[in-house]
Amino acid sequence: MSVISVRQLAFGYSSATPVLKGIDLEVPEGSVFGLLGPNGAGKTTFLSILAGLIPCPPDRVFIDGRDWSTPASRPAVRLALVPQEYAFYHPLTVRENLAFFAGVQGVPKAQIESRIQSAVARTGLGERLGSRAGKLSGGLKRRLNLAIGLLNQPRLLLLDEPTVGIDPHSRHFILETIRQLGREGTTIIYTSHYMEEVEELCDRVAIMDHGQILRNGPLTELLAEAPPTPRRRESSLEALFLELTTRELRD
Numbered sequence: 001m002s003v004i005s006v007r008q009l010a011f012g013y014s015s016a017t018p019v020l021k022g023i024d025l026e027v028p029e030g031s032v033f034g035l036l037g038p039n040g041a042g043k044t045t046f047l048s049i050l051a052g053l054i055p056c057p058p059d060r061v062f063i064d065g066r067d068w069s070t071p072a073s074r075p076a077v078r079l080a081l082v083p084q085e086y087a088f089y090h091p092l093t094v095r096e097n098l099a100f101f102a103g104v105q106g107v108p109k110a111q112i113e114s115r116i117q118s119a120v121a122r123t124g125l126g127e128r129l130g131s132r133a134g135k136l137s138g139g140l141k142r143r144l145n146l147a148i149g150l151l152n153q154p155r156l157l158l159l160d161e162p163t164v165g166i167d168p169h170s171r172h173f174i175l176e177t178i179r180q181l182g183r184e185g186t187t188i189i190y191t192s193h194y195m196e197e198v199e200e201l202c203d204r205v206a207i208m209d210h211g212q213i214l215r216n217g218p219l220t221e222l223l224a225e226a227p228p229t230p231r232r233r234e235s236s237l238e239a240l241f242l243e244l245t246t247r248e249l250r251d
């Protein structure tokens with residue numbers, strides 16, 4: 001059963017430039033869903049609509065079968081977005097940030113400490129609770145971003161390129177955390193430019209470009225469709241991605 005159903009979702013920041021052009025997508029409960037696309041494809045915009053940061057048009061996005069567009073019709077779903085940017089206060093310590101965001105997310109006061117401990121244990125930040133967030137390394141900052149997203153114990157976790165620009169150790173740690181969350185049944189949408197991460201983590205994959213979904217299905221099906229690459233004998237998601245997305249220079 002799909003937890004998220006998206007039907008012909010269109011969106012533009014201005015009426016002149018459509019960014020999402022009729023997205024159709026089904027995300028099954030408990031799947032780790034990889035959303036791949038070149039820069040500017042519309043991934044962040046799509047996640048922002050799911051997270052409620054951008055108003056959702058009516059009758060296009062359904063969560064648990066109910067229209068996600070208006071607060072009145074929204075089902076109560078624990079959903080978290082871990083954005084690409086560092087979304088915390090640099091002058092505050094790790095603990096102060098976690099306590100603040102737990103409050104913002106409506107965690108009951110009596111549970112704040114245990115939620116902080118749980119998020120910190122999952123992200124390996126236990127020894128950094130007293131460190132100023134702004135002084136952390138890039139990898140630890142990414143882990144703090146993730147820890148904040150875990151405070152409300154999300155059933156739906158939206159991860160926007162959570163491993164960009166970090167050291168291999170933190171990258172490995174974050175990927176393991178995501179894998180474990182997936183095993184525990186969290187439904188995850190994961191955007192990344194790193195194909196090997198998506199191949200490793202995700203059971204379903206969609207490739208999007210210019211606001212459209214070009215391919216969508218189980219990872220095994222997409223891999224079976226991928227052309228052989230000159231560098232590796234077996235087919236790879238990267239080869240399919242390059243074949244499908246237009247070969248423009250983007251950064």
Ligand SMILES: Nc1ncnc2c1ncn2[C@@H]1O[C@H](COP(=O)(O)OP(=O)(O)OP(=O)(O)O)[C@@H](O)[C@H]1O
Binds near residue numbers: 013037039040042044
């Ligand atoms: N706030 C905004 N106002 C106007 N245009 C925007 C805004 N945010 C994004 N865009 C434009 O919408 C398009 C899609 O951007 P989006 O960030 O959703 O893509 P993306 O696939 O997440 O890219 P990236 O991999 O670089 O993060 C781009 O052309 C971008 O310039």
